[in-house]
Amino acid sequence: MTKTGILIEIENDAVKETSLGVMTAAAGSDIHALVLGKAVDGVKDKLAEYGAGKIVNISVSNDLSISPDLQAQALAAAVKKYQFDNLLGTASTNGKDLFARVAAILDEPLLSDCIKVNIAEKTGIKSHFSGKTFAQLKVNTSVFLCTLRPNSIEPAAAPALGEVVEFTAQVSDPGLMKIVETKQPGQGKIDLSEASIVISGGRAIKSADNFAMLDLAAEKIGAAVGASRAAVDAGYAPHTIQVGQTGKTVSPKLYIACGISGAVQHFAGMKTSKVIVAVNEDKDAPIFSKCDYGIVGDIFDVIPVLTEKL
Ligand SMILES: Cc1cc2nc3c(=O)[nH]c(=O)nc-3n(C[C@H](O)[C@H](O)[C@H](O)COP(=O)(O)OP(=O)(O)OC[C@H]3O[C@@H](n4cnc5c(N)ncnc54)[C@H](O)[C@@H]3O)c2cc1C
Structure with a gap:
């Protein structure tokens, strides 16, 4: 063996x-x-x-x-x-x-x-x-x-x-590097890369304040919050939570994409998720050809109802 x-x-x-x-x-x-x-x-x-x-x-x-x-x-x-x-x-x-x-x-x-x-x-x-x-x-x-x-x-x-x-172990420290401080994400926040549920917001979220809507849903289902690059570039979310080719790679059991079009660079970071749910008001958005469940609707209508149900 x-x-x-x-x-x-x-x-x-x-x-x-x-x-x-x-x-x-x-x-x-x-x-x-x-x-x-x-x-x-x-x-x-x-x-x-x-x-x-x-x-x-x-x-x-x-x-x-x-x-x-x-x-x-x-x-x-x-x-x-x-x-x-x-x-x-x-x-x-x-x-x-x-x-x-x-x-x-x-x-x-x-x-x-x-x-x-x-x-x-x-x-x-x-x-x-x-x-x-x-x-x-x-x-x-x-x-x-x-x-x-x-x-x-x-x-x-x-x-x-x-x-x-x-x-x-009989080893000694070469002294090249020392950890001086470890900063934890906010109280109760779940590590995005290792979360079993991720709920992400895209450009459609429109402001940093509106991410509170996703925070609330995340809290209900024990999820981490992610973002598309468009949301990060617009200053709605920090780069630390960007999912995709130039952000983090996630592989949760459930990935909920809210107002995200489904660009290949975003998909690269969440493609191995077990179940993908997309909420988008455009029924022809590319994300709908890549998800397991799709909800055609305005995120500002759908997410609060979803949160309530959860
Ligand atoms: C080299 C390179 C690296 C990149 N790396 C990344 C990366 O790591 N991660 C990443 O995400 N992107 C990355 N991108 C950018 C990527 O190509 C896309 O531009 C980006 O993913 C688009 O983000 P989005 O889906 O939020 O925005 P958009 O493409 O603008 O999509 C917004 C979507 O929201 C929908 N919508 C609008 N309003 C509402 C509403 N009220 N309710 C419901 N739906 C609504 C629209 O129908 C649309 O589908 C990279 C690009 C390049 C060139």
Whole structure:
């Protein structure tokens, strides 16, 4: 049986759903859940429920949280210590950053932001050319390094032993970089890239204040709010929530596009959503040929009614 290390991301003392999906992607191998510098007591049962044979609590002599280089070195040390065949994680902001560093340390190639993975064959499927094509990539390496797009794999319980082991990595910080502050989005806001529901507004929203209508709907259904580039360029929304080719890529279970025409560059960022709902007053808008459910209507009529119903 192959051995797979999985970088677990923890938020508010709970395992992120996206990490559980990555564990499901590694089903059938001997899964080691890797927790970097955080207490495992509160998360070990969840990790065991989703397939962790071992839960490796990785520490170093310093504070791990301040240095991405130190975290990457500790992860690379764990790969060597446990002789993993595969190291998987989420293509989150942290995951993308850390895995690139680990790949450099181990001098191995990295498949990043895959939407499917087959660890037995060391292959991953990635979306290319703004989502117009999908490429299957195969690597022939001793350690298969791969990050998966958040929400691309539905987590499925697969109970395992969940034995906790401690690993103190003997590594030192090169001192090139230090995290001085981490800014969280507003209270209760959901990370757009990892949200399971996203509701986005386009040019039709007409003002920054009108985004409050989407905030309200988002609050009701536990969604994150996104925006098209036209809405961002017009100053209605910050670039941090732009979805698309030059914004964020999202892959939620449900994507609701409000007053968005469905340009290819927007589609590139949300095409892998499981269900797409569009609200647009123009029945010929391109978005209607790309969505699962379409509502022809004025967003200022439809969204408040939808919110009320929800
Ligand atoms: C290199 C490059 C990169 C790009 N990157 C991105 C990107 O990352 N993300 C992105 O989104 N775009 C990107 N774009 C821009 C993209 O081509 C489109 O211009 C943009 O997506 C359009 O945004 P929109 O759909 O909000 O606006 P529009 O295309 O103007 O569409 C507005 C829609 O709202 C509808 N509407 C108007 N009023 C109402 C109403 N009251 N109720 C209901 N519907 C209404 C209209 O019928 C229309 O379909 C990029 C473009 C380029 C060239």
